[in-house]
Amino acid sequence: MSGPWPPGPVWVVLPTYDEAANVVPMLDALLGVFDRHGLDGHVLVVDDGSPDGTADLADAVARRDGRVEVLRRARKEGIGPAYRAGFRVAIDRGAALVVEMDCDFSHDPQMVPRLVAAARDADLVLGSRYVPGGGVARWGAVRRGVSRGGCWYARIVLGVPVHDLTGGFKCFRRAVLERIPLDAVSAAGYGFQIEMTYRALLAGFRVVEVPITFTERVHGHSKMSRRIVWEAAALVPRLRRRLGPPPVAPRPAPAGDGLPPAPTPDPRRTG
Ligand SMILES: Nc1nc2c(ncn2[C@@H]2O[C@H](COP(=O)(O)OP(=O)(O)O)[C@@H](O)[C@H]2O)c(=O)[nH]1
């Protein structure tokens, strides 16, 4: 397609829980990327009452740079509810594209322009560890196995041609977030990532994978837990039952102007 890209503001939604060591360097890195690439970029930090004062540190950056905003939530509820709340704010603010990423530098802020560029030809861009050129650094054999196995399992059970279903570095066109009934997406952890991508595919949106290297964090702690893994594992067959199989031939994507397609009711949607 022709015309300027991106077609409007890009909002990066950054969920945080106890990221005091990372949040300011991450905001500075993102603002630097926006400046260098001439991007109309904004960041929404979504903090779940971090006891380590992450939200106050983010607020200090917001006071000196109007492109940063902080959404404070009362308590830790997992990334799913945090993202849902953040997506609503980003849509409200007029985002054309919404990027989600971790605040611990596992996702390289320098890759944001690459995801944004890829959204010119796709409705949902996935930063993918499991396509050629992608990978994982600083993970042991167990975590590699759990992640790989989990993605393979979800891919087979759902029957979708996506290699990295659990990753959290993505770029959504606004239309995707407007179409998916966010209230119906209940998962808290990795399951949230799987469900958002599956619902996008079911709605006929074009999903592409762009290789990324995921690097395990240096500062702070992962909040991944056994519970989050089991929640995702149990969700996959439920999604397939509740929402049905993916379309055999995906419907053609919207015209590619970045504007929302005319809403058409999705008969498989269970709400
Ligand atoms: N708002 C919010 N952010 C969270 C929560 N759990 C994790 N995060 C953030 O989500 C991102 C990824 O979490 P992390 O624990 O590193 O998960 P991992 O990368 O899968 O090990 C980080 O920016 C975390 O601070 C939560 O319950 N609420």
Ligand SMILES: [Mg+2]
């Ligand atoms: Mg992490």
